[in-house]
Amino acid sequence: xxxxxxxxxxxxxxxxxxxxxxxxxxxxxxxxxxxxxxxxxxxxxxxxxxxxxxxxxxxxxxxxxxxxxxxxxxxxxxxxxxxxx
Amino acid sequence: xxxxxxxxxxxxxxxxxxxxxxxxxxxxxxxxxxxxxxxxxxxxxxxxxxxxxxxxxxxxxxxxxxxxxxxxxxxxxxxxxxxxxxxxxxxxxxxxxxxxxxxxxxxxxxxxxxxxxxxxxxxxxxxxxxxxxxxxxxxxxxxxxxxxxxxxxxxxxxxxxxxxxxxxxxxxxxxxxxxxxxxxxxxxx
Numbered sequence: 001x002x003x004x005x006x007x008x009x010x011x012x013x014x015x016x017x018x019x020x021x022x023x024x025x026x027x028x029x030x031x032x033x034x035x036x037x038x039x040x041x042x043x044x045x046x047x048x049x050x051x052x053x054x055x056x057x058x059x060x061x062x063x064x065x066x067x068x069x070x071x072x073x074x075x076x077x078x079x080x081x082x083x084x085x
Numbered sequence: 086x087x088x089x090x091x092x093x094x095x096x097x098x099x100x101x102x103x104x105x106x107x108x109x110x111x112x113x114x115x116x117x118x119x120x121x122x123x124x125x126x127x128x129x130x131x132x133x134x135x136x137x138x139x140x141x142x143x144x145x146x147x148x149x150x151x152x153x154x155x156x157x158x159x160x161x162x163x164x165x166x167x168x169x170x171x172x173x174x175x176x177x178x179x180x181x182x183x184x185x186x187x188x189x190x191x192x193x194x195x196x197x198x199x200x201x202x203x204x205x206x207x208x209x210x211x212x213x214x215x216x217x218x219x220x221x222x223x224x225x226x227x228x229x230x231x232x233x234x235x236x237x238x239x240x241x242x243x244x245x246x247x248x249x250x251x252x253x254x255x256x257x258x259x260x261x262x263x264x265x266x267x268x269x270x271x272x273x274x
Binding site for chain 2: 003004024
């Protein structure tokens with residue numbers, strides 16, 4: 001049930017007091033910082049993606065290369081007449 | 086709010102999506118109302134200023150996501166402000182404060198009872214304290230912010246029927262409490 005505190009105010013808060021807290025340029029500065037951070041994060045994600053993609057490409061390339069070398073070694077050992085005896 | 090005003094606000098929002106500086110017109114227009122709305126739920130000027138700034142910042146961040154859903158833009162502002170206040174109380178883990186203007190409380194008494202005096206105001210505060218938070222929230226939006234049921238439903242994320250039901254139930258409870266008090270007072274005399 002009720003767990004709230006109810007207070008009674010004789011006067012509403014004055015327009016002057018409210019106006020003192022109104023600061024659009026500060027809000028814009030904060031928003032500007034947020035947009036900058038968002039851009040930086042975006043760039044960071046792109047960089048991470050490129051690095052990961054590059055690493056994946058290198059790993060696949062190395063595996064293919066290794067597979068080829070292994071295949072070549074196997075075929076040379078198979079064609080060696082000494083081994084066929 | 087007229088259709089022209091809603092359309093005008095929407096045009097400002099469209100401009101603000103491309104250039105956040107265009108948002109200043111809406112900031113100037115709604116700052117007072119949002120400040121008062123938050124202040125009523127905190128009774129702390131500095132905290133209200135922080136939450137108010139957080140509300141407008143959140144609005145700017147999510148401007149791209151805003152879609153017109155048949156309610157004025159201000160309803161979306163109130164919704165974000167309400168979320169900010171609730172987030173604050175969740176983090177603080179304390180009971181919610183409702184700091185009500187006496188003039189409005191008198192009007193509320195007039196709706197639940199005929200006439201008012203100091204004693205009735207005191208009783209009203211006691212009865213309001215007994216109401217659950219969701220009922221106090223609808224009463225605040227209905228009688229202190231003059232919102233219609235459609236807007237209340239949007240702000241509190243409930244159905245329009247739900248908003249009406251909550252309001253009427255809250256008023257019924259207040260009426261019942263007043264009747265009980267009056268009967269008790271007459272019976273003891």
